Amino acid sequence: MIHGIWSFIIAYALVNLAVFGIYGLDKKKAIKGEWRTPEKNLIAAAVMGAPGALLGMIVFRHKIRKPKFYIGVPMILVIEAVILFLLVTKTDIASSILNAS
Numbered sequence: 320m321i322h323g324i325w326s327f328i329i330a331y332a333l334v335n336l337a338v339f340g341i342y343g344l345d346k347k348k349a350i351k352g353e354w355r356t357p358e359k360n361l362i363a364a365a366v367m368g369a370p371g372a373l374l375g376m377i378v379f380r381h382k383i384r385k386p387k388f389y390i391g392v393p394m395i396l397v398i399e400a401v402i403l404f405l406l407v408t409k410t411d412i413a414s415s416i417l418n419a420s
Contacts, residue, residue: 335374336371338365338368339378341361342372346381361388362387366395369392369393369399370396
């Protein structure tokens with residue numbers, strides 16, 4: 320069970336790193352006036368990795384004036400946090416982590 324949890328954590332970190340990169344690349348393209356990533360794709364990326372999207376918004380100062388981003392991405396993050404909280408508290412994940420130490 321622990322091996323699966325670490326695999327999930329590593330995969331989630333990699334996804335968030337990729338989402339962060341997507342936001343940074345889109346900002347770079349915006350500055351250069353090049354073809355941009357559609358907003359629906361940026362939101363979809365945020366669903367996959369809200370922490371990476373929010374960090375990308377802050378670091379690159381990207382999409383910070385658009386309500387669907389400055390409201391939507393934090394809402395996605397909160398929803399993901401609630402789901403994670405429920406998974407940890409309502410399943411055996413928490414006890415398996417504590418018993419592994």
